[in-house]
Amino acid sequence: MHITAYICLAIATLCWGGNTVAGKLALGHVSPMTLTFLRWTIATTLIAAVSLPQIKKDWPVVRKKLPLLLFYGMVGYTLFNAMLYSAVKYTTAINVAIEQAGIPMLIFLLNLIFFRTGVSPAQVAGFGMTLVGVALTASHGDIAALLRLGLNRGDALMLVAVAAYSIYTIFLRWKPPVDWRTLMAFPALAAALTSLPLLLWENAAGNVQMPDGKGWIITFYTAIFASLVAQILYIKGVEWIGANRAGLFINLVPVFGTLLSVLLLGEALQLFHIVSLVLTLGGIAIAEKGRPKLSASTAPASPMD
Numbered sequence: 001m002h003i004t005a006y007i008c009l010a011i012a013t014l015c016w017g018g019n020t021v022a023g024k025l026a027l028g029h030v031s032p033m034t035l036t037f038l039r040w041t042i043a044t045t046l047i048a049a050v051s052l053p054q055i056k057k058d059w060p061v062v063r064k065k066l067p068l069l070l071f072y073g074m075v076g077y078t079l080f081n082a083m084l085y086s087a088v089k090y091t092t093a094i095n096v097a098i099e100q101a102g103i104p105m106l107i108f109l110l111n112l113i114f115f116r117t118g119v120s121p122a123q124v125a126g127f128g129m130t131l132v133g134v135a136l137t138a139s140h141g142d143i144a145a146l147l148r149l150g151l152n153r154g155d156a157l158m159l160v161a162v163a164a165y166s167i168y169t170i171f172l173r174w175k176p177p178v179d180w181r182t183l184m185a186f187p188a189l190a191a192a193l194t195s196l197p198l199l200l201w202e203n204a205a206g207n208v209q210m211p212d213g214k215g216w217i218i219t220f221y222t223a224i225f226a227s228l229v230a231q232i233l234y235i236k237g238v239e240w241i242g243a244n245r246a247g248l249f250i251n252l253v254p255v256f257g258t259l260l261s262v263l264l265l266g267e268a269l270q271l272f273h274i275v276s277l278v279l280t281l282g283g284i285a286i287a288e289k290g291r292p293k294l295s296a297s298t299a300p301a302s303p304m305d
Contacts, residue, residue, distance in 0.1 A: 005240040008233040009249035015233075017256025019081075019226035020096050021264055022218045023088040030215035032085035033195065033202035035222065038211070040077060040191035042223035047188055051181035058178040062186060065176040069183070072175075073190025076168025077227070081191075082198055083161035091154030094261045094273055098254035099158045101130050101280050106166035107247035114170070117244055122290020129283035130251055133276040141272030169247050172238050180232055188227065245291060251284045 026035050048055075055062070062069065087096050105127050111117035175183060202208050211219050238246040255277055261267045 002241060005237045005246070006249075008240075009237040009246055010252060012230040012233040012237065013249055013252035014256045015225040015230035016100075016250075016253045017258075017260055019222055019230070020084070020088070020100075020253070020257040021260045022222055022226065023085045023096070024092075024261070024265055026085065026215060026218045027089065029209075030211035030219060031202055031207055031209040032089070033082060033198040034208055034210060035085055035215075035219060036078065036082050037192065037195040037199040038219050039081070039222040039227055040073075040188055040195055042220065043227040044185070044188040044192045046223070047181060047185045047228060051179075051185050054179045054181045055185055058176075058182040061176050061178050062182060065174075066186070068171065068174060068176070069186035070190040071171065072168060073187030073192075074194045075164050075171075077187055077191035077231075078194045078198070079164040080161045080168070081222075082195065083157045083164065087154040087157040087161065089154065090157070091152045092261070092267055094254075094258050094267055094269075095152075095155060096158055096257070098133065098258065098273070098276050098280070099155060100162065100165075100253045100257075101133055101251045101276075101283075102159075102162045103166050103169070103250045104244075104247040105131050106162060107169050107243055110166060110170050111244055115173075119244070120290045123244070123287040126248070126283040126285070126287025126290070129279045129286065130248075133254075133279035133283070136272050136276045136279070141270065165250075166247070169238065169243050172235065172243060175235070175239075180235065183235060184228065184232055187231075245288065248284050248287055251280045254280055 023032075023035075026032070030038075084096060108117075108119065108123070108127050112119060199208070209215075234246070237249065240246075258269070258273060258277060262269050
């Protein structure tokens with residue numbers, strides 16, 4: 001099961017690495033809030049088309065947990081992606097990709113503070129390496145710039161995105177025992193609905209740009225792969241190995257995102273990017289290798305714990 005979880009999480013992060021690049025490619029072809037709204041509207045339509053019978057079957061359980069499912073879509077889907085697509089207007093796709101490595105660190109801290117989740121010294125070292133990598137990228141190779149509050153506007157928007165997805169991941173521990181299609185359908189619907197006000201705001205500001213041909217290709221990629229495929233695989237990964245360990249795999253997003261940015265966008269690969277990637281990969285390897293071994297008495301009551 002662990003090997004299956006690793007594969008699912010790797011594919012999910014590959015899709016998200018592509019999502020970072022898609023956000024950059026979308027500039028000039030579809031506006032950020034339009035992309036967010038269309039992405040989740042299409043995703044909702046697709047998942048509903050194949051899951052209505054299952055949704056009806058799960059409805060008695062869903063009805064009791066409906067606010068939680070809507071919260072998943074509002075925070076984990078809409079807020080995260082709206083901030084990400086806005087961030088790439090002001091910073092590079094490589095920076096956005098690597099800054100997402102801050103998500104596992106925040107997941108760890110939230111689990112430690114609120115749920116006293118066990119952590120090993122090796123995991124602390126791994127998370128620390130990740131944090132240094134994030135700081136190195138956010139400061140564009142000059143960590144001292146953080147002390148001067150010299151963050152780019154795009155980097156600041158990504159901090160909001162990182163916080164949103166970390167909170168979403170933590171709240172997955174309370175997901176209802178329903179089929180994956182149901183678990184995907186309601187948050188996707190919530191994401192579509194909560195992105196509508198953002199679209200109206202963008203329209204009022206005169207910044208709406210409907211997708212052209214390239215914009216539609218990007219929109220469908222984000223709807224199918226970055227939304228449905230990635231989210232489903234991530235949820236299964238969290239279910240199988242827990243939020244702390246699954247969240248750490250988000251560190252693969254900068255690896256895939258950086259490589260795709262260099263290949264598809266022609267962005268320059270600088271030395272501090274390479275150092276950040278090494279720290280990121282080293283952190284995930286050390287933390288996973290030295291994870292705490294749960295005994296029967298300390299094992300979580302739910303696989304989501």
